[in-house]
Amino acid sequence: MASEAHGAEQGGLEFHPMDQFLVKPLFGGDHIGLFTITNVTLWMALAVIAVVAMMVVGTRRRAIIPSRGQSIGELAYGFIYKMVEDVAGKDAVKFFPYIMTLFMFIVMANFLGLLPMSFTTTSHFAVTIGLALLVFVTVTVVGFVKNGAAFLGLFWVSSAPLALRPVLAIIEVISYFVRPVSHSIRLAGNVMAGHAVIKVFAGFAAIAVVSPVSIVAITAMYGLEVLVAFIQAYVFTILTCVYLKDALHPSH
Amino acid sequence: MEGQLAHIGAGIAGLGTGIAALGVGNVAANFLAGALRNPSAAASQTATLFIGIAFAEALGIFSFLVALLLMFAV
Numbered sequence: 001m002a003s004e005a006h007g008a009e010q011g012g013l014e015f016h017p018m019d020q021f022l023v024k025p026l027f028g029g030d031h032i033g034l035f036t037i038t039n040v041t042l043w044m045a046l047a048v049i050a051v052v053a054m055m056v057v058g059t060r061r062r063a064i065i066p067s068r069g070q071s072i073g074e075l076a077y078g079f080i081y082k083m084v085e086d087v088a089g090k091d092a093v094k095f096f097p098y099i100m101t102l103f104m105f106i107v108m109a110n111f112l113g114l115l116p117m118s119f120t121t122t123s124h125f126a127v128t129i130g131l132a133l134l135v136f137v138t139v140t141v142v143g144f145v146k147n148g149a150a151f152l153g154l155f156w157v158s159s160a161p162l163a164l165r166p167v168l169a170i171i172e173v174i175s176y177f178v179r180p181v182s183h184s185i186r187l188a189g190n191v192m193a194g195h196a197v198i199k200v201f202a203g204f205a206a207i208a209v210v211s212p213v214s215i216v217a218i219t220a221m222y223g224l225e226v227l228v229a230f231i232q233a234y235v236f237t238i239l240t241c242v243y244l245k246d247a248l249h250p251s252h
Numbered sequence: 253m254e255g256q257l258a259h260i261g262a263g264i265a266g267l268g269t270g271i272a273a274l275g276v277g278n279v280a281a282n283f284l285a286g287a288l289r290n291p292s293a294a295a296s297q298t299a300t301l302f303i304g305i306a307f308a309e310a311l312g313i314f315s316f317l318v319a320l321l322l323m324f325a326v
Binding site for chain 2 (some may be wrong): 185190231234235239
């Protein structure tokens with residue numbers, strides 16, 4: 001998206017608010033190939049390390065009276081487990097490791113992106129569309145393996161009047177295939193928009209008259225972004241559960 | 253000229269996000285109204301609340317995407 005640096009001459013701000021999303025190679029050079037190590041690679045790897053540190057190392061001792069790290073790990077585990085059970089049903093529990101991985105990766109990537117000078121990997125559609133397409137393919141394959149051709153009943157709304165059903169079927173098919181798009185863009189759009197707003201206020205902070213207002217606004221937006229970082233990870237996960245429920249029980 | 257028209261189009265597309273905000277507010281307001289009438293049932297419905305907000309928000313995000321495409325891709 002923001003593939004080229006925008007100069008200061010383009011707008012009135014000191015820096016362009018989209019410059020923070022530039023993908024740069026870490027070890028010099030300008031060329032970005034398929035296997036170039038960029039700042040995206042670095043911050044995704046850090047997110048994975050953070051998840052491992054919290055869930056594997058943090059819960060290693062398995063104390064009866066948990067330490068702080070262990071409590072957070074247990075809390076996250078219980079939270080997602082209950083969500084999978086409640087939303088997707090008891091037979092969806094075998095997909096729990098996948099959903100837990102998704103949630104932990106997204107929430108860690110979002111929170112790491114909130115550190116000053118860091119890079120938010122989930123603000124890139126390329127990253128979230130990868131996650132969303134994997135969910136889409138998984139759900140479709142599981143639906144057909146579990147139900148066979150009966151999975152197509154998802155598109156045939158049997159509770160509607162007969163004359164309306166072909167029309168509804170078209171709408172259902174469209175809404176099914178637009179799922180990975182909305183699923184990924186919701187996460188990337190929310191995260192990106194929030195970060196861009198913070199950067200816009202940061203640009204105004206250079207003007208002496210409005211700088212107190214804009215610094216307060218940055219603080220307020222940052223607080224909102226902490227909330228959004230968690231809620232968007234939660235929404236991504238809960239929608240995965242909803243889609244999974246559709247695949248396991250396709251009847252309307 | 254065409255670039256300026258694209259910027260105007262991006263501005264118009266941006267209106268869609270505001271209208272989606274009305275939808276999200278509607279979902280949250282109705283949830284709150286229901287939750288205040290029956291607080292004991294509210295906790296079990298928060299997941300439904302977030303799903304509703306997410307679906308209402310998706311269409312606003314689409315218009316945001318159209319605005320972005322007009323700004324950077326067209």
